[in-house]
Amino acid sequence: EPEVTQTPSHQVTQMGQEVILRCVPISNHLYFYWYRQILGQKVEFLVSFYNNEISEKSEIFDDQFSVERPDGSNFTLKIRSTKLEDSAMYFCASTTRGTGGYGYTFGSGTRLTVV
Amino acid sequence: SQQGEEDPQALSIQEGENATMNCSYKTSINNLQWYRQNSGRGLVHLILIRSNEREKHSGRLRVTLDTSKKSSSLLITASRAADTASYFCATDSKMEYGNKLVFGAGTILRVKS
Numbered sequence: 001e002p003e004v005t006q007t008p009s010h011q012v013t014q015m016g017q018e019v020i021l022r023c024v025p026i027s028n029h030l031y032f033y034w035y036r037q038i039l040g041q042k043v044e045f046l047v048s049f050y051n052n053e054i055s056e057k058s059e060i061f062d063d064q065f066s067v068e069r070p071d072g073s074n075f076t077l078k079i080r081s082t083k084l085e086d087s088a089m090y091f092c093a094s095t096t097r098g099t100g101g102y103g104y105t106f107g108s109g110t111r112l113t114v115v
Numbered sequence: 116s117q118q119g120e121e122d123p124q125a126l127s128i129q130e131g132e133n134a135t136m137n138c139s140y141k142t143s144i145n146n147l148q149w150y151r152q153n154s155g156r157g158l159v160h161l162i163l164i165r166s167n168e169r170e171k172h173s174g175r176l177r178v179t180l181d182t183s184k185k186s187s188s189l190l191i192t193a194s195r196a197a198d199t200a201s202y203f204c205a206t207d208s209k210m211e212y213g214n215k216l217v218f219g220a221g222t223i224l225r226v227k228s
Binding site: 031033035041042043044045048055056089090091093095102103104105106107108111 | 148150155156157158159160163203205210213215216217218219220221
């Protein structure tokens with residue numbers, strides 16, 4: 001069964017450093033998402049991406065965050081200057097259509113630890 | 116306030132018993148989905164119920180949806196120790212481009228063998 005692949009599985013970074021989280025969505029999917037889950041809390045929507053642009057972003061997704069689909073396969077989330085409160089599990093997801101009625105496929109996540 | 120709030124927050128049952136988890140939401144939806152998460156792992160899609168459906172089955176899972184009450188329930192029958200996980204409901208709503216999933220806080224299910 002097709003999978004969404006995320007790398008790395010775990011990243012530790014110093015506060016103030018830039019990090020790039022990588023995702024390879026399912027190849028025929030058109031809509032891409034980043035979510036995050038702070039330990040013990042709910043899964044929160046960060047951003048959705050369609051047709052090479054952001055279609056919606058949450059309040060969490062401020063100027064420190066950016067997303068990119070640099071080629072036909074990768075989908076990246078960049079945090080420019082990490083803060084302690086950015087420590088969380090980050091999940092990438094994709095779905096084949098935006099009209100609803102389809103499940104989303106999530107990656108296994110990247111655990112980001114900011115020290 | 117948030118979409119997709121589950122109750123109970125935690126549920127502990129014996130193997131073989133049924134587990135019922137409930138979810139309430141606030142705005143209109145296209146569909147409602149249930150996901151499972153094993154500790155520290157990714158989210159696994161379990162089942163999706165459309166807004167015009169009332170009940171859906173998949174193996175040992177049964178989901179109901181009551182749009183008039185804006186609520187859903189997930190029933191796991193004949194539970195197994197391997198069902199121990201967190202279960203999240205997520206509402207899928209239309210945006211201008213595509214859809215967006217909004218998750219609830221989840222129910223932690225522990226099945227004792």
